Amino acid sequence: MGYVEGNCPKCGTKIRESCNAWVYGSPIRTCPSCKSEFLDKRFREVAIDGFDPRANNTKLYFFGFLGFLVFTIVCAGWLIAMINAQQSYPVKLVGCIVVGIVGTVGCAVVLLRQMTGYI
Secondary structure, X not given: OEEEEEEOXXXXXXXXXXXXXXXXXXXXXXXXXXXXXXXXXXXXXXXXXXXXXXXXXXXXXXXXXXXXXXXXXXXXXXXXXXXXXXXXOOHHHHHXXXXXXXXXXXXXXXXXXXXXXXX
């Protein structure tokens, strides 16, 4: 979570608001001091402007998918080798596999949504 700072164009009061990374939300702002409303062009109204093009980077999710998949396969191979060698395994390694699977599935879902136009 980040913050956006600015000044009221009418009274000059400094305004600080929390926002998400892409600065989505209504561009209409209200000054807490003078109660005047003004338009802040830094905010994006998704219904009008659409999503930020940086959020639709197909290459990012493709390489994320591949990275998580390779990570999961390496951890699974390591787990199998540990079980064969010692008849036991570290629980952290199972956690790494779970994180890898969740990351792989998450990137795959977003990638498929982007490729089919559902995002």
